[in-house]
Every structure is written in C-alpha cells, then in structure tokens.
Amino acid sequence: xxxxxxxxxxxxxxxxxxxxxxxxxxxxxxDVSFSxxxxxxxxxxxxSGSGKTTLAKIVARLIAPTKGTVEFDSGRINxxxxxxxxxxQNPYASLDPKxxxxxxLYEPLLIHRLAAPRQLRxxxxxxxxxxxxxxxxxxxxxxxxxxGQRQRICIARALATQxxxxxxxxxxxxxxxxxxxxxxxxxxxxxxEFRLTYLFIxxxxxxxxxxxxxxxxxxxxxxxxxxxxxxxxxxxxxxYTQNLLRSARR
Amino acid sequence: MRMNKLLCAGIxxxxxxxxxxxxxxxxxxxxPSLIDSTNLLTPPSYAHPLGTDSLGRDLLxxxxxxxxxxxxxxxxxxxxxxLIGVIAGxxxxxxxxxxxxxxxxxxxxxxxxxxxxxxxxxxxxxEPSIINIMVIIGLTSWMGIAxxxxxxxxxxxxxxFIQAAKAIGASHIRIICRHLLPNAMGPVFxxxxxxxxxxxxxxxxxxxxxxxxxxxxxxWGNILIESKATLGVAWWITLFPxxxxxxxxxxxxxxxxxxxxxxxxxx
Amino acid sequence: xxxxxxxxxHFDLNGTIVKALCGVTFGVGPKxxxxxxxxSGSGKTVTALTVxxxxxxxxxxxxGEIYFDGEDLLSLEEDALRKVRGKEIAYVFQEPGTFLxxxxxxxxxxxxxxxxxxxLSRAEAFAEALRLIALVQIxxxxxxxxxxxxxxxxxxxxxxxIAMSLACRPRLLIADEPTTSLDVTTESxxxxxLCELKDNFGFSLLFITHNLSIARRIADRICVMYKGVVVExxxxxxxxxxxxxxxxxxxxxxxxxxxxx
Numbered sequence: 001x002x003x004x005x006x007x008x009x010x011x012x013x014x015x016x017x018x019x020x021x022x023x024x025x026x027x028x029x030x031d032v033s034f035s036x037x038x039x040x041x042x043x044x045x046x047x048s049g050s051g052k053t054t055l056a057k058i059v060a061r062l063i064a065p066t067k068g069t070v071e072f073d074s075g076r077i078n079x080x081x082x083x084x085x086x087x088x089q090n091p092y093a094s095l096d097p098k099x100x101x102x103x104x105l106y107e108p109l110l111i112h113r114l115a116a117p118r119q120l121r122x123x124x125x126x127x128x129x130x131x132x133x134x135x136x137x138x139x140x141x142x143x144x145x146x147x148g149q150r151q152r153i154c155i156a157r158a159l160a161t162q163x164x165x166x167x168x169x170x171x172x173x174x175x176x177x178x179x180x181x182x183x184x185x186x187x188x189x190x191x192x193e194f195r196l197t198y199l200f201i202x203x204x205x206x207x208x209x210x211x212x213x214x215x216x217x218x219x220x221x222x223x224x225x226x227x228x229x230x231x232x233x234x235x236x237x238x239x240y241t242q243n244l245l246r247s248a249r250r
Numbered sequence: 251m252r253m254n255k256l257l258c259a260g261i262x263x264x265x266x267x268x269x270x271x272x273x274x275x276x277x278x279x280x281x282p283s284l285i286d287s288t289n290l291l292t293p294p295s296y297a298h299p300l301g302t303d304s305l306g307r308d309l310l311x312x313x314x315x316x317x318x319x320x321x322x323x324x325x326x327x328x329x330x331x332x333l334i335g336v337i338a339g340x341x342x343x344x345x346x347x348x349x350x351x352x353x354x355x356x357x358x359x360x361x362x363x364x365x366x367x368x369x370x371x372x373x374x375x376x377e378p379s380i381i382n383i384m385v386i387i388g389l390t391s392w393m394g395i396a397x398x399x400x401x402x403x404x405x406x407x408x409x410x411f412i413q414a415a416k417a418i419g420a421s422h423i424r425i426i427c428r429h430l431l432p433n434a435m436g437p438v439f440x441x442x443x444x445x446x447x448x449x450x451x452x453x454x455x456x457x458x459x460x461x462x463x464x465x466x467x468x469x470w471g472n473i474l475i476e477s478k479a480t481l482g483v484a485w486w487i488t489l490f491p492x493x494x495x496x497x498x499x500x501x502x503x504x505x506x507x508x509x510x511x512x513x514x515x516x517x
Numbered sequence: 518x519x520x521x522x523x524x525x526x527h528f529d530l531n532g533t534i535v536k537a538l539c540g541v542t543f544g545v546g547p548k549x550x551x552x553x554x555x556x557s558g559s560g561k562t563v564t565a566l567t568v569x570x571x572x573x574x575x576x577x578x579x580x581g582e583i584y585f586d587g588e589d590l591l592s593l594e595e596d597a598l599r600k601v602r603g604k605e606i607a608y609v610f611q612e613p614g615t616f617l618x619x620x621x622x623x624x625x626x627x628x629x630x631x632x633x634x635x636x637l638s639r640a641e642a643f644a645e646a647l648r649l650i651a652l653v654q655i656x657x658x659x660x661x662x663x664x665x666x667x668x669x670x671x672x673x674x675x676x677x678x679i680a681m682s683l684a685c686r687p688r689l690l691i692a693d694e695p696t697t698s699l700d701v702t703t704e705s706x707x708x709x710x711l712c713e714l715k716d717n718f719g720f721s722l723l724f725i726t727h728n729l730s731i732a733r734r735i736a737d738r739i740c741v742m743y744k745g746v747v748v749e750x751x752x753x754x755x756x757x758x759x760x761x762x763x764x765x766x767x768x769x770x771x772x773x774x775x776x777x778x
Binding site: 047176177178179180181184204206207210247248249 | 702705727729768770774775
Binding site: 057060062081082085086088089090093094095096097098099107108111112154157158160161 | 411420421429
C-alpha cells in the first residue's frame with residue numbers, strides 16, 4: 001500500500017456576524033478511509049459537493065484534515081513534494097499566465113535540483129516529447145495554447161520530478177470528449193512507462209471505468225461504496241451508486 | 251500588440267522631459283544660478299527664450315535643471331513607497347490572519363494622518379533637504395499600493411496555479427516573487443505612475459511654501475515662489491514653470507490611463 | 518423549410534481574422550429534429566446565431582444564403598428581421614440563468630413578448646402566461662409566475678426559457694446546448710419535454726450539442742461540424758452504424774469509450 005488514509009474528516013466552520021463567530025459547521029468529509037496499492041489507479045467518483053476535491057487536497061497535503069491521517073509508504077516516498085504530484089481540474093488556471101512554458105517546466109527541476117542549468121532545456125524538451133509536444137512550445141505563454149495542450153503541459157510538469165504517485169483532480173472534465181480520450185490514453189501510457197500510481201478523481205463514471213482499478217463512491221463527504229472496478233459496475237450495492245449508474249446509462 | 255495613442259503620447263512627453271533632465275548640463279543655455287544684473291526680469295527674447303527672473307537668471311535653464319529635481323523626487327519618492335507598499339501588501343495578503351490585521355491597521359493609521367500637514371511638521375523639525383522630501387513623501391504614500399497588492403494577492407492565491415506551485419514544492423518566497431507579484435504588479439504600476447504625478451505636485455506645493463527644495467537649487471515649485479511678487483510685471487515666471495508642472499502631470503496621467511487600457515483594467 | 522447554403526462567417530478580433538464558418542450547408546425540414554453536433558470551436562453556435570443575425574459586432578458574414586420559407590433572411594432589413602426573431606424563429610440558450618433578467622419576476626418576462634408581438638391585453642397576457650407555464654409542465658404555476666429567476670432551480674429556469682420561446686408559436690425552435698449546464702436527471706426531463714412539445718406544436722427543432730448521446734436520443738438527422746464545415750450529414754441511424762468522416766468516427770469512439778456506460 002503506497003497511500004493509506006485513515007478516518008479522515010474535514011470540517012469547515014462558517015463564520016458570520018460582526019465578530020466572526022462560528023455560526024455553523026460544514027462537514028466536507030466524514031470518516032473517510034482508503035488505501036491505494038502501488039502501480040494501481042484508485043478512482044474517486046462523486047457529484048459536485050461530495051467532497052472529492054477536498055479529499056484530493058488533503059492527500060496532496062495542500063490542506064490539513066480536521067481528523068485522521070494520510071500515510072505514505074516511507075520506503076517509496078521520502079521527499080513528498082518531489083514524489084507526489086498533483087494535476088488540477090482547470091488547465092486554464094493551473095499554469096501561471098505570466099510564465100513561459102519553459103519556465104513552468106524548469107521550475108520543478110530547479111526546486112528539486114534535478115538538472116544542472118545547462119541540461120534544463122534538454123530535459124524540458126524530453127518532457128514535452130513525452131506528452132507529444134514540440135520544441136516551439138518552449139518560448140510561448142499558456143494563453144497561446146488550447147485547453148488540451150495546456151493539460152499536456154501540466155502533465156509534463158508533473159512528470160519533471162520523476163514522481164511515484166500523481167493525484168489527478170478532474171483533470172479532463174472541462175475539455176471536449178475526443179480531447180479527453182486522447183489525454184486519458186496519454187495518462188495510461190505514462191503510467192505504464194514510468195510505473196506510476198494514480199489517485200483519479202472524476203464525476204464521470206465512464207471515465208473512472210476507463211481509468212481505474214478500484215473505486216470509491218463519495219456522497220456528501222462519506223464513502224457510500226468502495227471496491228474493485230468490476231464488482232461496482234456489475235453489482236452496485238448502495239442505492240446511490242445504482243442511481244448514478246442508471247443516469248449514466250440512460 | 252499595438253500601443254494605444256494615449257500611452258504613446260504619455261511616453262513621448264515624459265521621455266522628452268527625461269532627456270531634458272538627464273542632458274541638462276549640455277543643453278541648458280546658461281548656468282541655472284548665474285546671476286546677471288544687467289538682465290533683470292527681461293521678457294522672453296532670443297538670448298533668453300523664456301525670459302529671466304528678478305536676479306537675472308535664465309528661466310529656461312532653471313526649468314531644465316528643475317526638471318531633474320522634480321522628476322527625480324517624484325520617481326524616487328514613489329520608488330520608496332512602492333518598495334514599502336509591495337513588501338507590506340504582499341506579506342499581509344499572503345500570510346493573512348494576525349500579520350495581515352497588524353500590517354493593514356498600520357496602513358489605516360498612516361492613512362488617517364493629514365499627510366500634507368504631517369509633511370509640513372516633519373520638514374519644519376528636520377531640515378527641508380531633497381533627500382528628506384523624497385523619504386517623507388515615500389513614507390506617507392505607500393498605503394494605497396499596499397492595499398492594492400494585498401487585494402490582488404488575496405484573489406490570486408486562491409487560483410489553481412498557485413496551488414500547483416505549492417504542489418511542486420515551491421517555497422513561500424518563490425511563490426510570492428515568481429508567481430504572485432508578476433501577476434499582481436499590473437494595476438500597481440498604473441497606480442504608481444499616478445503616484446509620481448502626485449508626488450511632483452506635492453513637492454511643488456512644499457517648495458512653493460518654502461518648505462521644499464531650498465534655493466538656489468531650482469525646482470519647479472521654488473521657481474514659482476518668485477511669481478508671487480512679480481506676477482504683475484513678469485508673467486513668464488508664473489506661466490512657464492506652471493506649464494512644466496502641468497505637462498508633466500498630464501504625461502504621467504496619460505501613461506497611467508494608457509497602461510490601463512493596454513492591459514485591460516477598468517479600475 | 519430552413520435552407521443554409523455555403524455560409525461563411527469570419528470574426529475580426531483586433532485585426533486578426535478568425536474563420537469561424539467556412540462554407541456551411543444544410544437544411545431543416547418541417548417538423549424535423551436536426552441535431553448539429555460538434556466540439557468547441559467547430560462553429561455550431563455561430564451557425565445558430567447567424568440564422569437571425571444575432572452575431573456579435575466583430576462578426577462578418579462573408580458569403581452564403583439563409584432561406585426561411587423562401588425568404589432570404591440575410592438580405593432582410595433589421596426591422597423585418599426583428600419580426601421573424603421570436604415570432605417565427607425562437608431560441609433557447611445554454612445558460613438558463615443568464616437570459617432571464619434578475620430584477621423582474623419570470624411571469625413578467627413571459628408576458629413581455631405576448632404584450633409586444635401578440636398585442637394582447639394585460640389580463641389576456643396573464644392568462645396566456647399561466648397557460649404557457651403549465652405547458653412546460655410546471656406545477657404551482659401561480660407561485661412560479663411571481664418568483665424571481667434566482668429563486669428557481671436551473672431546470673426550472675430552462676423550462677421558463679422554453680415557455681418564453683413558445684409564446685409566439687414559432688415554426689422553428691433553435692436550441693443551443695440547452696441542457697449542458699444542468700445535471701443528468703434534469704437534462705433528461707428537459708429533453709423529454711422538448712420532444713413532447715415539438716410533437717404537440719409541430720415546430721421544427723434545430724438542436725445544437727456536443728453530446729452524442731443526446732443526439733442519438735432525439736435526432737432525426739445529424740450534422741457533424743468540424744472546424745467550420747459540415748463534415749457529415751445523415752440519418753441518426755446511419756451516422757452511428759457507418760460513420761464516414763474520420764472526425765465522426767473519432768467522436769463516436771470517444772463517446773463509446775467515455776461518454777456512455
């Protein structure tokens with residue numbers, strides 16, 4: 001098990017009134033436990049408001065859980081920010097608009113001292129090549145690329161640190177279906193090539209089916225169903241999952 | 251991208267004045283403090299294109315040298331306020347919580363002072379040198395910039411690319427300097443350009459009251475002092491320094507307005 | 518009934534010319550449902566807006582003809598065109614929240630075209646508005662009539678949008694991704710409603726979508742658009758059983774892999 005999450009809860013307090021008194025509590029996540037096997041893909045599926053993005057951020061250590069812990073196999077992952085990468089939902093927002101593509105790609109290499117200054121360019125070209133982009137991208141700004149191309153650049157940036165595990169928070173949902181399919185195939189290819197573990201979050205059951213080995217279904221911050229891909233699709237036990245499957249099949 | 255006309259006009263005006271200021275020793279026809287008792291208060295003529303003052307000094311030369319003082323006071327004062335404002339604002343916006351409250355309440359307190367009278371008081375206690383004027387204007391005008399930077403950073407730091415930078419392991423300093431500030435500086439530059447105009451105006455007012463740049467060093471404000479006494483007999487002493495101030499302010503406002511259009515802000 | 522031929526539309530964005538449509542040709546028959554399917558940037562929305570010249574100011578119609586019942590819409594004066602808009606050809610848009618004015622009750626907004634186009638009195642318009650609200654299968658019509666758009670759900674607002682578009686009994690309804698912003702269950706209800714209304718009223722439906730499962734469900738014929746041209750046009754059955762253009766194949770492949778279970 002490369003990731004092991006136990007009893008994660010996350011509450012957000014709602015402040016109101018003049019003195020910012022706590023007037024309410026939003027339970028974004030309630031007692032969520034799961035583990036991810038190395039070299040596998042765990043899909044997390046849920047509708048908007050189910051807490052799936054919050055879960056992704058907690059696993060990525062971008063926010064702290066209120067209760068519970070997320071442990072990583074220390075033998076596999078010793079430098080967290082290098083070994084665990086995140087790819088975000090909105091490719092239009094996850095690249096710095098004022099940074100050229102080469103600088104975006106050099107940044108992780110520089111931070112983790114993975115390349116000498118003279119090797120930076122070659123390394124960046126190699127990364128772009130993996131995601132199917134050419135040298136001409138280097139000097140350009142994110143605004144000059146389409147959503148699909150930007151997400152390819154984000155994938156290249158994530159691969160720069162030679163990670164063991166990538167957390168993907170709805171990485172394709174804002175794109176056209178044909179582009180989605182190409183990106184999913186790219187993600188499957190790099191997963192094989194670099195022996196990666198994925199935590200893949202989506203609201204789209206068919207995308208999860210395409211990508212994941214096992215799946216957890218989130219509803220209002222709780223896990224309603226958890227198991228292997230095949231069992232979930234053939235024998236959904238929870239009425240919520242059955243309902244999700246039915247509306248997706250319609 | 252094409253530059254808009256306003257921006258071009260502004261840059262042309264300020265560029266021209268800047269060249270005048272830098273090349274002052276080479277292009278001004280006379281020494282600015284050269285007293286010529288045979289030519290007191292002569293109107294504009296071929297020898298003295300903008301006339302002379304009551305000590306017979308050449309007005310054109312004084313205005314050209316005055317441009318050095320006035321422009322450098324404006325730019326350095328705003329530089330100081332930019333430095334303080336950007337540091338204070340980005341720390342406040344990025345860290346939030348108590349630090350934010352403390353920094354912004356300080357800004358509010360400074361903002362409550364009637365700036366002009368504060369400057370008058372400080373200058374009365376210290377001596378009114380050029381350096382003092384620059385520093386005091388800078389120290390009392392950083393709050394707007396701090397607020398602007400803070401609000402930009404507050405909204406930027408929720409954006410995904412900042413999360414992405416955190417996720418690849420970027421340090422706080424790196425996030426602020428490499429990601430937040432480049433994206434937040436646009437409106438700040440617009441604001442600072444307007445600030446230069448404001449600072450030049452403030453310096454002129456101070457000098458006019460005799461608490462700014464001290465004669466014989468010429469600044470546009472202290473050339474105007476003399477106009478008080480000679481307005482009836484020598485209109486040129488009032489008109490030309492006034493015009494210089496007017497054109498400079500106009501130039502900076504053009505640049506600010508042009509930048510706003512160029513970058514698409516509607517603030 | 519609607520004939521579009523060789524339509525070319527360019528956008529002039531600060532001197533850069535973007536070719537949105539490069540010769541689009543298709544037609545919609547009486548009482549037919551034609552689905553225009555395509556991905557973002559294929560020109561499907563621009564086509565829909567060009568029919569009654571609702572394009573933004575930067576658009577230039579370079580060439581082409583649009584005939585509606587034998588009348589050339591592109592050569593029509595703005596005044597004459599306004600009579601066609603809303604009355605003969607009505608639209609349903611993507612964002613149900615944004616076409617409704619937030620400061621008026623929805624009832625007020627349904628009554629507006631009735632007062633303007635039909636010349637009804639206020640009492641008649643009120644009764645007609647309630648009838649229209651009932652027609653789009655909203656219960657508690659009176660409560661909804663006096664509600665503001667933000668008090669209603671997205672699905673409800675889209676129903677109101679449909680009611681408004683039906684106010685003047687159009688003969689062609691152009692629906693531009695009307696269900697994209699809704700969740701799956703509501704989407705399904707709205708589609709059922711549209712098909713039912715179409716059968717009852719006998720209008721033609723030009724439906725624009727990126728979603729092939731919607732296309733498969735409601736279309737008589739499908740036009741596939743790609744980079745500003747129609748690359749394939751055929752009966753729904755034929756498109757899915759034997760696609761000919763590579764982009765149609767690509768769309769169907771993606772749809773079968775991740776667009777459906």
